Amino acid sequence: MLDYQAPPTLLAGKCILITGATAGIGRTAALTFAAHGAQLVLLGRDPLKLRQLCEEIGASGALLPRYGVLDLATASQATTRACIAALALTRLDGLLLNAGVLGTLGPLAELDEQEWQRVLQVNVSANLWLIQTCLPLLQQAPQASLLLTSSGVGKRGRAGWGSYAISKFATEGMMQVLADELAGTGVRVNAINPGATRTAMRAAAKPDEDPLTLRTPAELMPLYLYLMGQHSLGLTGQSWDAQSK
Numbered sequence: 077m078l079d080y081q082a083p084p085t086l087l088a089g090k091c092i093l094i095t096g097a098t099a100g101i102g103r104t105a106a107l108t109f110a111a112h113g114a115q116l117v118l119l120g121r122d123p124l125k126l127r128q129l130c131e132e133i134g135a136s137g138a139l140l141p142r143y144g145v146l147d148l149a150t151a152s153q154a155t156t157r158a159c160i161a162a163l164a165l166t167r168l169d170g171l172l173l174n175a176g177v178l179g180t181l182g183p184l185a186e187l188d189e190q191e192w193q194r195v196l197q198v199n200v201s202a203n204l205w206l207i208q209t210c211l212p213l214l215q216q217a218p219q220a221s222l223l224l225t226s227s228g229v230g231k232r233g234r235a236g237w238g239s240y241a242i243s244k245f246a247t248e249g250m251m252q253v254l255a256d257e258l259a260g261t262g263v264r265v266n267a268i269n270p271g272a273t274r275t276a277m278r279a280a281a282k283p284d285e286d287p288l289t290l291r292t293p294a295e296l297m298p299l300y301l302y303l304m305g306q307h308s309l310g311l312t313g314q315s316w317d318a319q320s321k
């Protein structure tokens with residue numbers, strides 16, 4: 077999928093919401109989707125970083141994004157609804173649930189209760205509140221795409237990846253349940269496993285690794301574009317590896 081070539085106007089006319097847009101893969105996805113014509117709505121926890129990214133995208137000649145501030149570590153169903161309502165969206169064609177936290181790595185036997193709650197809240201619960209809130213708008217769109225972000229350790233557990241791995245198994249499950257519930261509707265639901273990628277999260281997980289040996293977020297964008305655009309119509313309920321051919 078890394079050799080998919082998206083037409084320059086692939087996402088023209090589409091409104092796409094991205095979480096975790098202020099760093100790493102989400103930031104690159106925001107710049108890439110905007111460059112392909114999307115009207116973006118960026119969600120993050122840091123208003124300054126959000127404003128700067130919106131200005132950067134606007135200055136590039138792409139459509140100026142809108143943004144909402146939502147800390148996923150404390151987001152509830154009610155505060156998520158209030159945040160999205162304040163944006164007064166009239167349409168939504170795509171939702172990229174990308175934000176995530178690694179948490180503390182280590183054996184399950186030593187997992188801290190608060191760390192467990194935080195990772196599951198950010199990586200799982202907050203995504204459910206966002207899906208519930210955004211679904212009515214996605215269902216009104218002619219061809220909507222909902223993308224969740226998984227991980228290799230969300231498909232095959234590995235020692236020491238603790239709450240992060242378990243949260244990504246839950247992400248895969250959420251994708252499968254939702255895809256089944258929405259089968260036959262205009263909303264397709266898929267998950268992306270970025271694979272080892274040159275970001276702050278990967279550096280935290282593998283401090284001894286040389287980041288220059290890893291793919292950059294930009295190299296993953298063909299799959300993100302493919303799944304957000306019209307060429308993936310009808311594909312749903314699948315888990316995609318961004319780095320496999």
Ligand code: NDP
Nearest residue numbers: 096098099100101147148149175176225272273275277278
């Ligand atoms: P980064 O740590 O670089 O970025 C994570 C993003 O999530 C940031 O924008 C961050 O916001 C946001 N975020 C974290 N906590 C919160 C919170 N409480 N509220 C709102 N936003 C929050 O990670 P990556 O870009 O590497 O990861 C993106 C996704 O890809 C994640 O879901 C991750 O699990 C997954 N992934 C990454 C891999 C990799 O090798 N990089 C491999 C497999 C999966 P802020 O900018 O404010 O810090």
